[in-house]
Structure formats: C-alpha cells, structure tokens
Amino acid sequence: MELIDSHTHLDFPDFDADRSALLAESRALGVRRMVVLGVYEGNWQRVWDLVQSDPDLYAAFGLHPVYLDQHRPEDLPTLGDWLTRLHGHRQLCAVGEIGLDYFIETLDRERQQALFEAQLQLAADFELPALIHVRRSHAAVIATLKRFKLKRAGIIHAFAGSREEAREYIKLGFKLGLGGAPTWPQALRMHRVLAELPLESIVLETDSPDMAPVMFPGQRNSPAHLPAICAALAELMSLSPQQLAAASTANSCEVFGW
Secondary structure, three states: OEEEEEOOOOOHHOOOOOOOHHHHHHHHOOOOEEEEEEEOHHHHHHHHHHOOOOOEEEEOOOOOOHOOOOOOHHHHHHHHHHHHHHHOOOOOOEEEEEEEEHHHHHOOOOHHHHHHHHHHHHHHOOOOOOOEEEOOOOOHHHHHHHHHOOOOOEEEEEOOOOHHHHHHHHOOOOEEEEEOHHHOOOOOOHHHHOOOOOHHHHHEEEEOOOOOOOOOOOOOOOHHHHHHHHHHHHHHHHOOOHHHHHHHHHHHHHHHHH
C-alpha cells in the first residue's frame, strides 16, 4: 500500500532529534512521498534544505495567516523571488500554506485577505497548485477562489466543512485534505460528510507534528501515522484501506503533477 503525505511540517524543531529515523520508518510503512510546507519567510530556507537532502520530499512556500503579525511587506516580493528561482524544479510543488483564519479573532481580516489574494495570484502566475488553510472562513475562501479560478486549483487542508462547502470546493477543482481530526469520535458532522465525499476528491495528510489521530492521543503526529489514519478513515467511509490509499495517491499525483 503506497501513500503520499500531502501536508507536513517536517522542518519544525519537533523532529530535530529523530528526523532521519522517522523518514525511514515512514517509508517502511509505505509513505513514499511527503510535502513540507513553508509558513513564514524565516523557515523557507530550512524547508528547502530539508527537501534537498531527500529526493522523496517536496516543498511548498507560503505566508500562513496564523503568522500574520510576523510577516513583513517585503516577504511577498521575496516569495515571488523564491518561486522564480525554483520555477521548474522537480521538488517545488505548490504555493502554501496560505489562506484565511477567522478562528483567531485578533488576526486582522483585511490584511489576511490581501495576503491571501496576492499569494493566489502568485500560484496563478507560476501555474502552481495552492495549499489552503481554512478555519471558520469557508464562505470567504470560496468567494475568493471563485474570483481567481486557479488553473491547477490545489488542496483544502484539514477539510472540516459541510457537504455544501465540499461541493463548492470540488466544483472549483480542489481536493479535500483529510487527516487525524475526523478519526476522533466527537467529529460526528465530519463522519456524515465523509460518507458522501467522492473518492476522486480526497487526499490524505497528517499536518505533522499537529492534529494527531485518535489512535495516538497527545502524541507528536508524523507521516508514520498515515497508514493508521488511512485505515480509520476508510472504515468511516465503508472502504478498504487499500481503496482509499490508491485513490488518495492518484489524487495527490494529479494535484502535484507527479
């Protein structure tokens, strides 16, 4: 069973002590490729250095809304410079992590929106998919994506929306990222939504080191947990793990052009 982890933060210090061993363990469990996402200008070089150390790692670069107060005006043109310099490199796969976060009420929504739109424009300009963070902001994200109509769309990370929101994203060409959160028994609404999602719309992810699944409560999440996440989600969707893994892998390859 081959899997792709479409959303990780493997450059984070949480992995400094055992990163190589963890990558080896993940591969042994069938996780063949992993995407590492940049979240602010200060970690892009770390992400790229990590990705360059391993041919099965891929990088995305973006300015995450949660770090809004750290982002400087010059970071946007710097992102454009990075994408220009790495354009066409096989290990550059997307613009991300970008998006809107309305859960943290202190984050200025106008600034978030301007930053989101500027980065969607970069994704359009470089014909890259966008990896999108959405928290309590589905309506605003959907409205924005309808205006941009990205040629290569991308992935809605950690999708936790309604059936109607899922349909809107799918109509726009986006895949829905599923990870540890829906494995928890209290995620009842997501369990109902999962049962109705078309298999061609789903990609698997961990968000390592965050969003651990119910099987590993309170632990650091990692790509090595992806097979267990796949099995748990497959059960909720009345599929075999092999069916879900095959579909997710094919869908990830479609998004990233692999």
